[in-house]
Amino acid sequence: MNQFLSNRVILVVLAFSAFLLCAGRTHATEISGTISTTLTIYEDSELTGDVTCTVVGAPCIAFGTSNITLRLNGFTMTGSASPPNNCTSFPTPFVPEDGITTAGQSNVAILGPGLVRNFARMGILLPKSSQVRVERVTAADNCFSGILVSGTTDSDIARNVSVRNFGFDGTACGGT
Amino acid sequence: MSNSFGVGLVGTSSGNLIEKNTAVGNMSGVRVFPLAGGNTIRLNIFAGNPAIQVSTTFGSTVGADVVDLSPAGSNSFADNRCLTYSGAGPSPCPSVGKPQNGEDTEQEDVAAFGRKRLAFPQARLIDAVFHGNLRSLPNAAGPAGYAHKAASDSVTVTGKVVDAACFMLHPSAATAASHKDCGAACLARGVPLAIATDDGTLYFPADGNQRLKSLLNARVRASGTVVEKHDPMELKMPVGDKNQMVVRVEGGYKQITIETLERIPAEKR
Numbered sequence: 505m506n507q508f509l510s511n512r513v514i515l516v517v518l519a520f521s522a523f524l525l526c527a528g529r530t531h532a533t534e535i536s537g538t539i540s541t542t543l544t545i546y547e548d549s550e551l552t553g554d555v556t557c558t559v560v561g562a563p564c565i566a567f568g569t570s571n572i573t574l575r576l577n578g579f580t581m582t583g584s585a586s587p588p589n590n591c592t593s594f595p596t597p598f599v600p601e602d603g604i605t606t607a608g609q610s611n612v613a614i615l616g617p618g619l620v621r622n623f624a625r626m627g628i629l630l631p632k633s634s635q636v637r638v639e640r641v642t643a644a645d646n647c648f649s650g651i652l653v654s655g656t657t658d659s660d661i662a663r664n665v666s667v668r669n670f671g672f673d674g675t676a677c678g679g680t
Numbered sequence: 681m682s683n684s685f686g687v688g689l690v691g692t693s694s695g696n697l698i699e700k701n702t703a704v705g706n707m708s709g710v711r712v713f714p715l716a717g718g719n720t721i722r723l724n725i726f727a728g729n730p731a732i733q734v735s736t737t738f739g740s741t742v743g744a745d746v747v748d749l750s751p752a753g754s755n756s757f758a759d760n761r762c763l764t765y766s767g768a769g770p771s772p773c774p775s776v777g778k779p780q781n782g783e784d785t786e787q788e789d790v791a792a793f794g795r796k797r798l799a800f801p802q803a804r805l806i807d808a809v810f811h812g813n814l815r816s817l818p819n820a821a822g823p824a825g826y827a828h829k830a831a832s833d834s835v836t837v838t839g840k841v842v843d844a845a846c847f848m849l850h851p852s853a854a855t856a857a858s859h860k861d862c863g864a865a866c867l868a869r870g871v872p873l874a875i876a877t878d879d880g881t882l883y884f885p886a887d888g889n890q891r892l893k894s895l896l897n898a899r900v901r902a903s904g905t906v907v908e909k910h911d912p913m914e915l916k917m918p919v920g921d922k923n924q925m926v927v928r929v930e931g932g933y934k935q936i937t938i939e940t941l942e943r944i945p946a947e948k949r
Binding site: 632653 | 692695696698703
């Protein structure tokens with residue numbers, strides 16, 4: 505019996521390690537260039553140059569823990585959509601190709617100035633989070649919402665500019 | 681038809697502050713879904729939503745500067761600049777904002793403390809202490825929050841729903857129109873609400889803000905049992921970058937377990 509338990513513990517540990525590697529965990533604080541798989545941040549991070557996102561079917565940048573800040577520092581995050589082209593369809597498959605997601609974390613901040621544009625779904629998504637601060641960010645030309653607060657509480661969305669965010673398949677592309 | 685908003689509040693989003701944003705040329709400027717409540721949307725610019733090319737093609741049901749699908753009064757709209765509205769009303773649009781005046785400074789201050797929640801761990805305390813001889817807190821004395829004296833029979837109280845901390849700091853202004861933003865900001869920060877009767881007595885609901893949050897600044901009639909709590913109570917508010925104000929109520933307070941609650945329409949006041 506003990507042997508069996510010991511083996512199971514090892515398997516769990518190995519599986520957990522593999523998960524961390526697959527999740528693309530990073531401790532880097534500086535972000536720039538091309539992001540091709542979801543970048544999950546676990547500490548205060550900042551853009552040090554423009555970012556081009558080629559992630560398919562997933563967010564570009566995701567918060568992996570609470571109590572951290574992402575600063576855009578005046579740079580631009582650009583997705584691969586050009587509304588109404590290359591948008592995810594609604595209601596299906598509605599794939600989460602968002603620019604930035606707080607991914608259920610709390611006490612996090614996304615601080616501009618900075619531009620989040622051309623994402624196939626939301627520019628910035630706050631799903632089931634709390635105490636989020638989004639300030640001075642411009643969200644433009646995203647296929648759905650510039651900033652979507654979904655099941656999130658006690659957050660401040662202030663001094664942002666959200667413009668021309670729609671154009672998914674099946675509707676006209678207004679505001680352009 | 682559309683899910684494309686400048687800012688969207690979906691699901692059970694609550695207690696959020698949407699402030700001083702600009703949303704232009706989206707399907708809707710801000711769209712509040714039915715279950716979202718207790719959010720404050722103020723001092724934003726929502727214009728050109730949807731773009732004129734879309735509205736003339738698809739009609740007004742496509743979207744608007746402000747689309748509020750929640751029950752009337754569930755969320756607070758104040759001083760937004762907008763032209764078109766869709767919702768249960770009353771319509772906050774069209775509105776082109778208020779002239780620049782001294783209130784801007786006050787609004788900046790209110791907004792400032794609202795945004796600095798992340799600085800809380802470094803907060804230092806500034807205490808404002810209120811003693812039980814305040815008219816709003818008569819005869820109180822006893823253990824904090826839970827211990828209580830004898831419960832009375834069911835009573836009916838009539839008064840205005842106020843945020844308790846702001847009310848105690850400047851009671852004379854608490855029911856004025858200019859106080860609305862302060863109250864909404866405090867509510868967004870989780871400051872307890874209470875029913876302030878005409879004689880200044882505060883009744884704190886036993887079950888928190890849930891039932892009163894959609895009635896901030898409204899006049900209500902509540903029936904239920906009242907008990908007197910006796911220990912000091914602290915109401916904490918963030919102020920500025922690193923400060924936190926603690927309104928400390930010494931001498932107790934009244935707590936009401938609300939059984940029935942109704943808004944009193946203006947014509948019945």
